[in-house]
Amino acid sequence: MMTITEKIIAAHAGLDKVSPGELVMVDIDLALANDITAPGAIKEFEKIGVEGVFDKKKVVLVPDHFAPNRDVDSAEQCKYVREFARDREVENYFEVGQMGIEHVLLPEKGLVIPGDLVIGADSHTCTYGALGAFSTGMGSTDLAAAFATGDTWLKVPQSIKFNIDGKRKEWVSGKDIILYIIGKIGVDGALYKAMEFTGDTIEGLSMDSRFSICNMAIEAGGKNGIIAVDDRTREYEDGRIDRAYVEYYSDPDAEYADVHNYKAEDIELQVAFPHLPSNTKGISEVGNIPIDQVVIGSCTNGRIEDLREAAKILDGKKVEKNLRVIVIPATQKIYQQAMSEGIIDIFIEAGTAVSTPTCGPCLGGHMGILAAKERCVATTNRNFRGRMGHTDSEVYLSGPAVAAASAITGKITGPADL
Amino acid sequence: MEELKGKAWKFGDDISTDHIAPGRLFHLRTDLPELAKHVLEDADPEFASKMKKGDFVVGGRNFGLGSSREHAPRIIKIAGVSAVLAKSFARIFFRNSINVGLPVLVCDTDKIDLGDELEIDLAKGIIKDTTKEIELTFQPLPPAMVRILSDGGIVEHYKKHNGFKLD
Numbered sequence: 129m130m131t132i133t134e135k136i137i138a139a140h141a142g143l144d145k146v147s148p149g150e151l152v153m154v155d156i157d158l159a160l161a162n163d164i165t166a167p168g169a170i171k172e173f174e175k176i177g178v179e180g181v182f183d184k185k186k187v188v189l190v191p192d193h194f195a196p197n198r199d200v201d202s203a204e205q206c207k208y209v210r211e212f213a214r215d216r217e218v219e220n221y222f223e224v225g226q227m228g229i230e231h232v233l234l235p236e237k238g239l240v241i242p243g244d245l246v247i248g249a250d251s252h253t254c255t256y257g258a259l260g261a262f263s264t265g266m267g268s269t270d271l272a273a274a275f276a277t278g279d280t281w282l283k284v285p286q287s288i289k290f291n292i293d294g295k296r297k298e299w300v301s302g303k304d305i306i307l308y309i310i311g312k313i314g315v316d317g318a319l320y321k322a323m324e325f326t327g328d329t330i331e332g333l334s335m336d337s338r339f340s341i342c343n344m345a346i347e348a349g350g351k352n353g354i355i356a357v358d359d360r361t362r363e364y365e366d367g368r369i370d371r372a373y374v375e376y377y378s379d380p381d382a383e384y385a386d387v388h389n390y391k392a393e394d395i396e397l398q399v400a401f402p403h404l405p406s407n408t409k410g411i412s413e414v415g416n417i418p419i420d421q422v423v424i425g426s427c428t429n430g431r432i433e434d435l436r437e438a439a440k441i442l443d444g445k446k447v448e449k450n451l452r453v454i455v456i457p458a459t460q461k462i463y464q465q466a467m468s469e470g471i472i473d474i475f476i477e478a479g480t481a482v483s484t485p486t487c488g489p490c491l492g493g494h495m496g497i498l499a500a501k502e503r504c505v506a507t508t509n510r511n512f513r514g515r516m517g518h519t520d521s522e523v524y525l526s527g528p529a530v531a532a533a534s535a536i537t538g539k540i541t542g543p544a545d546l
Numbered sequence: 547m548e549e550l551k552g553k554a555w556k557f558g559d560d561i562s563t564d565h566i567a568p569g570r571l572f573h574l575r576t577d578l579p580e581l582a583k584h585v586l587e588d589a590d591p592e593f594a595s596k597m598k599k600g601d602f603v604v605g606g607r608n609f610g611l612g613s614s615r616e617h618a619p620r621i622i623k624i625a626g627v628s629a630v631l632a633k634s635f636a637r638i639f640f641r642n643s644i645n646v647g648l649p650v651l652v653c654d655t656d657k658i659d660l661g662d663e664l665e666i667d668l669a670k671g672i673i674k675d676t677t678k679e680i681e682l683t684f685q686p687l688p689p690a691m692v693r694i695l696s697d698g699g700i701v702e703h704y705k706k707h708n709g710f711k712l713d
Binding site for chain 2: 151152153164165167168172175176177194199201202204205248249250251253265266267268269270272273276277279280281315316319320346349351404491492493497510512513514515517518519
């Protein structure tokens with residue numbers, strides 16, 4: 129009797145069974161770093177002194193945070209990563225032009241598949257759990273060792289089950305569900321634990337919404353988020369991948385540290401107030417909060433479904449005149465799809481700025497930094513103090529529907545109030 | 547391991563990696579000693595200029611939540627902090643700290659106040675608050691992590707053992 133997380137770890141440790149708390153060595157299917165974390169990893173990797181990376185296909189490098197280069201320093205760092213990729217013949221290096229936000233790009237390219245074990249030097253590596261894979265974030269030095277050896281050590285986490293049943297309210301997406309859960313359990317409510325999402329509401333969600341949910345497992349302190357494979361996952365992978373995958377499911381008698389049951393009917397559109405993702409309110413309780421900027425994008429909500437939802441609301445409307453609205457499709461493919469569906473036209477007609485893929489403003493990097501006292505509604509994942517710019521700026525987290533409606537009114541607004 | 551001695555700097559719950567090393571200062575990320583001059587700036591703007599080498603960062607719950615950026619524990623170490631004490635740590639920050647050789651200790655930090663003089667014996671697992679004349683204990687690290695820490699981080703550990711050594 130094991131959970132899905134325990135089964136994937138056991139399979140990669142070459143063991144029949146693992147239990148929470150156990151330290152195990154595991155084989156890695158994919159090791160990821162970006163332009164912020166790869167330079168540190170490469171520096172440490174060179175110290176180890178091995179001939180090359182453990183597998184040229186299994187190392188992925190994506191310059192997405194401060195790329196296209198925001199300044200000379202970023203240019204130097206991206207160059208360092210690019211040259212490493214070239215010298216070490218890393219096959220999965222994605223240059224500006226093919227690059228997208230890593231956690232949207234990797235599933236889109238079919239690089240992560242169900243049953244995989246993935247580590248990445250980025251905290252939102254937990255996103256891939258939506259595919260029924262185990263994935264977790266680590267630091268640069270752990271990745272350096274993984275680049276050399278193809279393995280790493282893990283402590284097997286306890287699992288918490290989040291069971292959500294019932295019909296979603298209008299406009300409610302995966303983002304609202306995960307914000308609601310984080311609001312209930314807090315930013316350390318799943319510290320060190322696996323967050324397993326089940327129930328008929330989850331089964332009814334698109335892959336894009338499932339990625340949003342698993343993406344923010346880290347925001348509750350979770351080691352990984354995970355959703356078992358179903359027909360929707362199989363349909364997503366169909367034609368996308370050239371490796372066979374293994375489907376893992378939790379045993380009915382698997383042990384959980386806790387089980388939370390929620391009703392979808394209780395979940396309205398959510399907004400997380402400054403300065404923690406757990407500081408959530410339903411849209412009906414928000415009150416009058418004027419804003420200066422809206423950002424729609426990121427590894428949480430820069431996917432095609434997010435852009436479609438925003439476009440539905442912005443179609444034929446204008447952005448409030450004192451507001452800056454920045455839309456960032458997460459990958460080139462999503463950008464192109466949005467163009468062919470007429471979504472980009474809607475955004476530009478409405479008066480938004482549409483950017484090439486980048487993490488940019490989410491981490492206060494570039495492309496939409498806030499001044500003192502400014503407020504932003506963002507579909508990103510963190511609203512810590514100073515996250516998007518000045519220490520005295522404020523970030524309110526929401527899904528794309530609230531972000532788009534707020535873009536029209538200039539204050540935090542749900543689509544029902546337009 | 548040596549005995550650590552210094553003053554306690556208190557911080558609250560949920561100190562994030564953005565408090566420790568904010569993205570807006572990432573143009574300094576290739577010059578960590580310079581970035582270290584801003585360490586924890588968004589939690590306490592005076593900390594970096596007033597702390598002395600050997601002092602301790604004492605947090606509440608969930609210290610180091612957020613990003614996987616390793617700059618966060620690295621600049622705490624470069625600033626001269628000898629250990630971080632907290633009621634609990636975010637997972638990635640904890641792991642990064644061990645990997646870069648920064649001691650991270652889980653203990654009841656409510657008993658420690660700003661300015662208390664502390665003496666810590668890492669091997670014995672004892673924290674002495676000499677201001678209050680009390681002794682606290684901290685949860686010992688698993689042996690595998692003690693080994694990584696005493697080898698000088700994960701890279702040195704790997705080189706020494708020609709791989710990882712869990713047991």
